[in-house]
Amino acid sequence: MMDWTDRHCRVFHRLMTRRARLYTEMLTTGAILHGDRRRLLGFDASEHPVALQLGGSSQRDLATCAKIGEDFGYDEINLNVGCPSDRVQDGRFGACLMAEPKLVAACVDAMKRAVNIPVTVKCRIGIDKQDPEVALDALARDVVAAGADALAVHARKAWLDGLSPKENRDIPPLDYDRVYRLKAALPDLPIIINGGIGSLSEARAHLSRVDGVMLGRAAYQEPWRLLTVDPDIFGEPAPHATMKDAFEAMMPYVERELARGTRLHAITRHFVGAFHGVPGARAFRRHLAENGVKPGAGANVLRDAIALVEDRATVSVAA
């Protein structure tokens, strides 16, 4: 998620679930081709399985960037056909590509030819005046024909004409049934549903209709929910019984990053929702807010913040 997630966040989330697939924020082909690749694409080995999400609409550039991503070690390349920001429309990528399914398919085809890892697409159910019954089927059928390995669908339209990117994540109504109908029409295509899914019990209900569930804001704002992904979705033990245990396992990474010159706040900014509802959570947040941003703040700031929180066992799926 652009401006929210980064590799520090993914390392943190990976400590709570071994099985969930993690995605990078969207990186445009222009940024990858002309920017600091190591900074943009570098990631920690613990993050696997991790997908690189690309934004673009040039077949040649997407193929080149997909190959660069594969060479960096990513497990999947995902093409963004859902992001509604103005900046993105000007560059002719993101959600506006819902109007150009043939172009999206040509992009998928070019990326498939360039790499041996799965190539997937994330889209909306439609944009603006499109009829989602027609638009989503058209996009899905074309990308399947081009060899797409899966489709993640944010189950609402993007209204490019008039809504801000933030409004486009909340105002157009969710239509999960539209995504279920797509699965029924294309049973061989793995379909991942996304949008407004706030808990793992909701996620589990979707899994009776589609193949996967993608959590955006709930995963970021309430990361403690991820501690129950492995037991409740995959029937496997959680990597750590408590959030405090997960933080203990995070410490060597934090210390390594601080030694490389990363500022503590760049990592701890992702921890704001870690202890939601647990006694001491507010003191934890306040301690990090006041001390984590100071120049030279070290790992002891995080340790002291964690010590302010009561320890709790894994939260149940019903939470």
Ligand SMILES: Cc1cc2nc3c(=O)[nH]c(=O)nc-3n(C[C@H](O)[C@H](O)[C@H](O)COP(=O)(O)O)c2cc1C
């Ligand atoms: C701050 C922010 C940044 C986002 N950036 C991206 C992005 O880079 N790529 C993408 O596919 N979706 C992005 N999204 C959309 C989410 O992935 C997701 O589709 C949307 O928030 C709906 O799912 P949710 O209700 O689970 O959050 C972003 C969302 C937010 C809130």
